[in-house]
Amino acid sequence: MKGKFITFEGPDGSGKGTIIKYVKKFLEKNKIDYILTREPGGIEISEEIREIILNKKHLNMDERTEALLYAAARRQHLIEIVMPALAKGKIVICDRFVDSSLAYQGFARGIGIDEVLKINQFAIDKLMPDLTLFLNVRPEVGLERINKSKVRKKDRLDLESIDFHKKVYEGYNKVLERYPNRITSIDAEQSIKKVSDQSIDVIKTFLDQE
Numbered sequence: 001m002k003g004k005f006i007t008f009e010g011p012d013g014s015g016k017g018t019i020i021k022y023v024k025k026f027l028e029k030n031k032i033d034y035i036l037t038r039e040p041g042g043i044e045i046s047e048e049i050r051e052i053i054l055n056k057k058h059l060n061m062d063e064r065t066e067a068l069l070y071a072a073a074r075r076q077h078l079i080e081i082v083m084p085a086l087a088k089g090k091i092v093i094c095d096r097f098v099d100s101s102l103a104y105q106g107f108a109r110g111i112g113i114d115e116v117l118k119i120n121q122f123a124i125d126k127l128m129p130d131l132t133l134f135l136n137v138r139p140e141v142g143l144e145r146i147n148k149s150k151v152r153k154k155d156r157l158d159l160e161s162i163d164f165h166k167k168v169y170e171g172y173n174k175v176l177e178r179y180p181n182r183i184t185s186i187d188a189e190q191s192i193k194k195v196s197d198q199s200i201d202v203i204k205t206f207l208d209q210e
Contacts, residue, residue, distance in 0.1 A: 002086055002087070002089065003085060003086040003087070003088065003089045003090040003091055003092060004086075004091050004092070004130045004131070004206075004207070004210065005082065005086060005092045005094070005127070005128075005129045005130050005131075006091060006092065006093050006094070006129060006130065006131045006132070006133070006203060006206075007093075007094045007095075007096065007097040007099070007129040007131075007132045007133070008020055008093070008094070008095050008096070008132070008133050008135065009096060009097070009099045009100060009103075009132055009133070009134045009135070009172065009183070010134060010135035010136070010137060010142075010172075010188060011137060011139055011142045011165060011168050011169050011172065012139075012142050012143065012146060012157060012158060012165065012168075013137065013141065013142025013143055013144070013145040013146045014135035014136075014137045014142055014188050015135055015137070015145070015188055015192070015195065016095050016096075016135055017095065018192060018196075019135065019188075019192070019195055019196050019199050020036065020093060020095060022192075022196035022199070022200065023093060023196070023199060023200060023203060024036055024093070026200045026203070026204070027091065027093075032091055032207070033088075033089065033090050033091065034090055034091040034092070034093055035081070035085045035090055035091075035092055035093070036093045036094075037077070037081050037082070037092065037093070037094050037095070038094065038095035038096065039070075039073065039074060039077060039094060039095065039096040039097055039100070040053060040069075040070055040073035040074070040077070040096075041073070041077070042077045042080075042081050042094075043076065043077055043080045043081055045073070045076045045080075046073040046074075046076050046077045049069050049072060049073040049076075050073060052069060053066060053069050053070065053073075053156070054155035054156050054157065055155075055156060056154075056155065056156050056159065058156060059156065059159075061156075063105060063109035063110070063111055064111060066105055066109070067101060067105040067106075067109070067111055067116050067119055068119065070100075070101050070105065071101065071119050071120050071122070071123040072123070074097070074098065074101075074120065074123050074124065075123040075124070078123070078124060078125075078127060082094065082127070083127070091207070094129075097129055097132075098117075098120045098124060098128070099132060099134075099172070099175050099179075099183070101116050101119075101120055102116055102117060102120075102171065102175050103168050103171035103172040103174075103175055104157070104168055104171065106171060107167060107168070107170065107171025107174060108164055108165075108167035108168040108170075108171050113171070113174065113175070113178075128182070129182060130182075130206075131182065131184070131202070131203070131206050132179070132182050132183040132184070133183075133184055133186060133199055133202060133203070134172065134176060134183050134184065134185045134186065135186055135188035135195065135199075136185045136186060136187055136188055136189075137188040137189055138169065138189070139162060139165035139166050139168065139169045140162070141189055142165070143158075143162065143165060146158055184202050186198050186199055186202070
């Protein structure tokens with residue numbers, strides 16, 4: 001039996017990491033075989049690419065270089081982690097996937113959503129998530145959370161202007177319009193309990209239908 005690929009998306013400060021921890025508890029409680037991973041990263045090569053992309057020293061990185069690095073990290077991550085897990089019938093929970101590239105590099109960087117999708121089609125070889133949860137939070141709220149956080153280290157993207165983050169948010173909304181049957185939007189400005197409960201309900205409903 002083929003597994004299911006579930007991704008979490010959202011602007012910076014949307015709380016993906018926190019909500020995924022609650023999803024993890026739900027999966028373990030219900031004895032559902034899963035793996036938890038992230039992008040860019042998850043395995044050694046992709047984590048090293050992540051360090052290059054997010055390093056605050058690399059402020060002069062070209063937007064196309066950025067897009068290509070994300071796609072390269074994505075490909076290696078798929079080959080080493082995601083595809084083998086799906087082949088074993090596992091549920092794969094991934095913090096970010098191709099939709100991030102469409103919103104950040106495609107729209108916010110101005111490369112074009114279709115252009116970035118083409119780059120990534122070469123990397124993902126038609127593999128798209130079965131379900132995506134978009135944690136919907138306004139950029140002002142997300143950045144305020146980041147600034148208040150005592151544990152999160154700011155990376156290169158966190159240092160971008162509010163205008164950039166507004167474009168990311170707009171880009172995500174365009175991605176939602178493109179994939180309405182796959183992506184479920186959840187109001188992430190609610191309490192953590194409400195967001196986690198709604199996220200788990202969406203995943204539970206999805207898995208029960210399969």
